[in-house]
Amino acid sequence: MTFTDTNATKGPAALSAHSDPVATAGLRPGVIVHDPAETVDELLAAFAIGLRDRGFKVEGYVQKQLPPDDDASVGRIEFLDLSSGFLRTGDQRAGIAYLQTALTGQADLLVIGRFAACLDATDSLRSTKIQPRPGHSLPMLTAIAGHSIHQWHSYARHEGAMLAPDLTSLWQWWGPEQLYRDLALGVADDEVRQIACGQRWIMVEGPHGAGLAYLPRHPRALQPRLASLGKQSLRQLAALAMSWDPLETALGIAAINAHYNRYDLAAVAGNGVKTFRHVAGRVGVIGAFPGVDGILPNCAVMEADPRPGEYPLAAMDSILPACDATIVNASSLINRTLPRVLRLSQHRPVALIGPATPMTPRLFDYGLSVLGGLVVSDPKGLATAIRAGALPREFSRFGRFAHLMRDASPDAARRSDTTSTTASLRRSHA
Numbered sequence: 001m002t003f004t005d006t007n008a009t010k011g012p013a014a015l016s017a018h019s020d021p022v023a024t025a026g027l028r029p030g031v032i033v034h035d036p037a038e039t040v041d042e043l044l045a046a047f048a049i050g051l052r053d054r055g056f057k058v059e060g061y062v063q064k065q066l067p068p069d070d071d072a073s074v075g076r077i078e079f080l081d082l083s084s085g086f087l088r089t090g091d092q093r094a095g096i097a098y099l100q101t102a103l104t105g106q107a108d109l110l111v112i113g114r115f116a117a118c119l120d121a122t123d124s125l126r127s128t129k130i131q132p133r134p135g136h137s138l139p140m141l142t143a144i145a146g147h148s149i150h151q152w153h154s155y156a157r158h159e160g161a162m163l164a165p166d167l168t169s170l171w172q173w174w175g176p177e178q179l180y181r182d183l184a185l186g187v188a189d190d191e192v193r194q195i196a197c198g199q200r201w202i203m204v205e206g207p208h209g210a211g212l213a214y215l216p217r218h219p220r221a222l223q224p225r226l227a228s229l230g231k232q233s234l235r236q237l238a239a240l241a242m243s244w245d246p247l248e249t250a251l252g253i254a255a256i257n258a259h260y261n262r263y264d265l266a267a268v269a270g271n272g273v274k275t276f277r278h279v280a281g282r283v284g285v286i287g288a289f290p291g292v293d294g295i296l297p298n299c300a301v302m303e304a305d306p307r308p309g310e311y312p313l314a315a316m317d318s319i320l321p322a323c324d325a326t327i328v329n330a331s332s333l334i335n336r337t338l339p340r341v342l343r344l345s346q347h348r349p350v351a352l353i354g355p356a357t358p359m360t361p362r363l364f365d366y367g368l369s370v371l372g373g374l375v376v377s378d379p380k381g382l383a384t385a386i387r388a389g390a391l392p393r394e395f396s397r398f399g400r401f402a403h404l405m406r407d408a409s410p411d412a413a414r415r416s417d418t419t420s421t422t423a424s425l426r427r428s429h430a
Contacts, residue, residue, distance in 0.1 A: 188259060302319065
């Protein structure tokens, strides 16, 4: 048996028994459904290596079948190890070792390039004593030919997701909830020069920039800790963005912005709202912006405390799927509604606007197309203003509002990434 889709020889009755190991191990399986005449190894590699390069822990492999020149090559494969990037030679049960390593090492993603190998690997859990960390869900990706998709249903049941063979589908499966960790992983281990805290906003200054975040409530519970927190690195503070404490989340976002919103950031002037003037249909707006009605006459504004003509935030689920574009206030990062907005607005342009927006292309893969934020030029003056209770309309005295736009389409990005990965595979093999 090889790692090709000869896994189709196993019937649904045999596969149904494999559901239990999937659930027991806390696996979140996804499968790329592809044409039987094609493979998706380059696509899997591009996605996995991209995550690895951002700092996520990736385990697994995609394969290249060795030519059967002699009897010794039977059952052997050549594969790209996605953790190291090296080409290796192994046997058809390599997926078992990768699954065990991913579970015990608490990997962020496991890739097993063929469904047959994925099946063997999860079945092996029955004979091991591996105990995954409680509550740890391991995303696992594999691939299957379209004519065998009934076997995926028997294997994964309601636990699994079927994906189109493109990067956009993979990122949507990965999920916008991952963007908090993604942002934090990119922050350098730099010194924190100061933390300025007011009643409404908090600022963190690093060596190359200063970042802001909106405070969702009075910071009295956070203020006594600021002296000790200021002794941590920018990277350590950025990790607080994953906290479920809203004040810690705000501090983490401010630290993230201190890294990405650099003093020398090259960006287009303006907050980016006007880039949605060309949208022909309705634009959903989460969090009112000054003058947004004049800029976007056909907009539906949703607010926590709606005024006449506006909608409550609970209306997002009904309104956003019918909109042609969405603009969301950066405070959605702190109150954690941004992932929900991105899921409701899939396949349509979304802009994240506000002084707390991280200005980094990392966010484009999660479905954002415009990032409008504040690039600080006078951190000392801004710190004084923050402590005095300054409002966002005053922030432009201490910096510039600017925006980044996603230039390439998802399909163009996919072609670029997979072409690069294919070339890398060929060079390594040579």
